Amino acid sequence: MPRDEHQNREIRDARRDQLLEAASVIFARRGMAGTKISDVAKEAKLSHGLVYHYFNSKEQLFYELVKKASERSMVSLTKALEVEGTPLDQLTLMTEEILRSIEHGNELHLFVIMIQASTSDAVPEQVTSLLSDVNHSPVKAILPMLIAGQERGEIVQDDPVQLAVAYYAMIQGLAINKIQWKECPIPKASILLRLFTSKGGE
Amino acid sequence: MPRDEHQNREIRDARRDQLLEAASVIFARRGMAGTKISDVAKEAKLSHGLVYHYFNSKEQLFYELVKKASERSMVSLTKALEVEGTPLDQLTLMTEEILRSIEHGNELHLFVIMIQASTSDAVPEQVTSLLSDVNHSPVKAILPMLIAGQERGEIVQDDPVQLAVAYYAMIQGLAINKIQWKECPIPKASILLRLFTSKGGE
DNA sequence: GTCTATAACACGATAGAC
DNA sequence: GTCTATCGTGTTATAGAC
Numbered sequence: 001m002p003r004d005e006h007q008n009r010e011i012r013d014a015r016r017d018q019l020l021e022a023a024s025v026i027f028a029r030r031g032m033a034g035t036k037i038s039d040v041a042k043e044a045k046l047s048h049g050l051v052y053h054y055f056n057s058k059e060q061l062f063y064e065l066v067k068k069a070s071e072r073s074m075v076s077l078t079k080a081l082e083v084e085g086t087p088l089d090q091l092t093l094m095t096e097e098i099l100r101s102i103e104h105g106n107e108l109h110l111f112v113i114m115i116q117a118s119t120s121d122a123v124p125e126q127v128t129s130l131l132s133d134v135n136h137s138p139v140k141a142i143l144p145m146l147i148a149g150q151e152r153g154e155i156v157q158d159d160p161v162q163l164a165v166a167y168y169a170m171i172q173g174l175a176i177n178k179i180q181w182k183e184c185p186i187p188k189a190s191i192l193l194r195l196f197t198s199k200g201g202e
Numbered sequence: 203m204p205r206d207e208h209q210n211r212e213i214r215d216a217r218r219d220q221l222l223e224a225a226s227v228i229f230a231r232r233g234m235a236g237t238k239i240s241d242v243a244k245e246a247k248l249s250h251g252l253v254y255h256y257f258n259s260k261e262q263l264f265y266e267l268v269k270k271a272s273e274r275s276m277v278s279l280t281k282a283l284e285v286e287g288t289p290l291d292q293l294t295l296m297t298e299e300i301l302r303s304i305e306h307g308n309e310l311h312l313f314v315i316m317i318q319a320s321t322s323d324a325v326p327e328q329v330t331s332l333l334s335d336v337n338h339s340p341v342k343a344i345l346p347m348l349i350a351g352q353e354r355g356e357i358v359q360d361d362p363v364q365l366a367v368a369y370y371a372m373i374q375g376l377a378i379n380k381i382q383w384k385e386c387p388i389p390k391a392s393i394l395l396r397l398f399t400s401k402g403g404e
Numbered sequence: 405g406t407c408t409a410t411a412a413c414a415c416g417a418t419a420g421a422c
Numbered sequence: 423g424t425c426t427a428t429c430g431t432g433t434t435a436t437a438g439a440c
Binding site for chain 1: 231236358378388390392
Binding site for chain 2: 432
């Protein structure tokens with residue numbers, strides 16, 4: 001008894017997700033160049049031939065993951081911007097959300113893949129151009145919040161770019177740390193936020 | 203006219219350094235698995251056959267670099283411990299030195315290679331065991347300074363492990379950032395150190 | 405000490421059976 | 423839709439000329 005089109009579609013979607021999930025694990029561990037299609041297939045418990053049934057190439061597979069990652073990375077940020085409250089409130093909420101997701105380790109692989117994508121030049125052209133749009137400036141993205149906070153006097157009067165760089169570096173570093181060291185204690189949001197608040201208080 | 207043994211030795215040392223230097227650039231950019239011996243040779247402007255004259259394998263080449271990197275990474279730390287002054291003085295000096303070296307970009311490649319070595323499992327067994335000795339605990343290394351500082355009341359009374367993790371994550375993140383984004387403005391030491399100083403002042 | 409040529413092999417990608 | 427068998431390329435590593 002033949003499957004109908006609807007069932008086929010469900011199977012295809014499931015397989016695609018299965019492969020993307022497996023690929024994110026392997027890519028995060030071994031990088032773009034170090035990843036073998038056969039390892040991805042093994043992780044997904046499917047044959048390596050099937051990978052090419054769903055994706056044109058290893059590069060495309062990597063591209064899809066970076067796209068997914070960069071979409072997700074903007075979620076926390078836009079959420080933060082919708083929150084009622086002062087800039088510092090928004091930053092606090094955003095930080096807590098990011099730390100939770102690092103702690104929980106759910107989308108950690110995607111995070112690391114984005115870092116790889118921007119540090120390694122072993123990645124396809126298509127990917128780097130995608131990144132210059134989105135990832136190139138998570139720093140720029142939080143800049144407005146910092147400046148607004150400085151105007152209200154709730155954020156310290158340092159160079160806001162330096163503040164943003166330090167903040168983003170810490171997030172990146174924590175994600176990397178967490179992947180390598182599972183039991184790594186993730187700091188509380190209040191520690192990260194101390195970057196922004198002046199010593200003398202306000 | 204034949205070269206004598208001394209001249210030969212000088213040539214060998216020079217070539218070895220030349221290859222290690224080139225390899226650190228390529229490994230940092232493309233990772234262990236992504237690095238091709240021919241690329242290293244090209245970077246060093248030598249033939250790829252010569253690489254195998256000086257190193258047994260790609261893995262050994264990588265191993266030598268990680269060893270070199272882990273030796274260097276302890277330098278800033280031990281220097282800091284020799285400084286006369288309070289724990290916060292020592293941390294300040296250490297931070298300034300590390301930021302200078304990131305800013306200057308001199309040993310950045312080695313730094314990134316160490317991060318790769320600990321995040322990727324595409325590295326040889328020999329390397330990971332080397333790392334568990336040295337790199338596994340730069341966090342542990344600064345812990346005593348933090349605790350001493352807390353006793354003197356010059357460092358905030360948060361969980362010192364969380365403080366150390368946050369600090370080290372920021373350093374790592376800055377190094378990674380700098381490699382990908384050459385003009386990245388490196389924050390002043392005072393910004394990083396704000397992690398450690400209490401909001402209310404002392 | 406340095407190079408070029410080549411052996412041996414691994415991996416990405418495809419073809420075709422079921 | 424999924425698998426196994428296979429091709430072709432490119433890479434590690436070696437051999438041997440200079």
